[in-house]
């Protein structure tokens with residue numbers, strides 16, 4: 001299965017993974033052959049990419065890479081719907097995500113897959129929840145603690161329900177005054193959670209502190225070090241990472257490896273060192289299916305990433321140093337080859353033009 005940008009979609013390509021809309025509704029089911037109408041609809045909905053069944057892609061020479069997700073589509077859908085309910089009705093939930101994550105804790109998080117086609121608060125909250133729970137698992141929290149953390153992560157942006165829509169969904173950079181109002185979602189969330197039945201103080205603290213920084217440069221209070229709750233730090237780094245890898249009105253998404261490096265440099269600055277370390281332990285800096293160049297100039301596709309070796313995935317070498325397609329691709333675990341490392345990512349367009357030079 002390959003990730004294909006919306007601009008490269010062609011009629012006849014087969015959908016490799018069911019596409020859901022911003023509110024969890026199904027848009028196109030897995031296995032459906034794309035029509036020009038589908039492609040128009042996806043463009044209108046501003047879907048940035050979809051997963052396409054490799055065999056349906058024209059001129060496929062690149063061997064198939066199986067992309068795994070950390071949670072099943074149904075779980076994600078259920079979680080998005082649950083967050084929607086939570087945000088609209090301020091109800092407690094989130095158990096589904098916790099259980100499934102616990103049973104698949106050996107999988108790495110591929111951010112490109114995790115990222116939904118939209119940046120709505122519902123889907124963002126589920127992403128943050130998945131990332132926070134993976135971090136919690138690495139920090140060896142028990143099931144009960146993970147439940148608390150998961151609910152806190154799902155609710156972290158709850159206060160946004162009180163931010164006026166024209167600010168929340170403004171298709172432009174916020175003014176100073178608007179940003180001041182936006183920042184209040186932390187305090188609103190705290191108040192809402194404190195007033196709700198069945199939730200704990202830590203849930204309120206997470207909502208209150210999730211934009212704070214370890215060095216005191218965050219908001220709303222500018223607290224630092226020990227005052228910054230550990231659960232809130234886990235949610236804050238998950239929120240930060242997910243935000244960095246999302247398209248924003250004022251900038252394009254950072255590629256995962258750049259977001260990874262920014263977070264790696266944030267120890268004892270944005271967040272406490274061991275939280276950063278535990279968080280990054282689960283992040284594949286180079287998502288499966290991405291093309292990369294090695295320091296010896298060979299070109300490869302990322303297959304998967306062994307846990308704890310975020311920057312050193314297993315790759316399949318496709319082109320040699322002279323840009324010649326290899327008759328038999330060679331698999332290399334970079335975590336076991338100390339002399340080899342990734343120098344850059346390569347766009348699908350570049351690969352396509354390389355392949356075209358053979359035809």
Ligand SMILES: [Fe+2]
Pocket residue numbers: 156157185210211
């Ligand atoms: Fe927030």
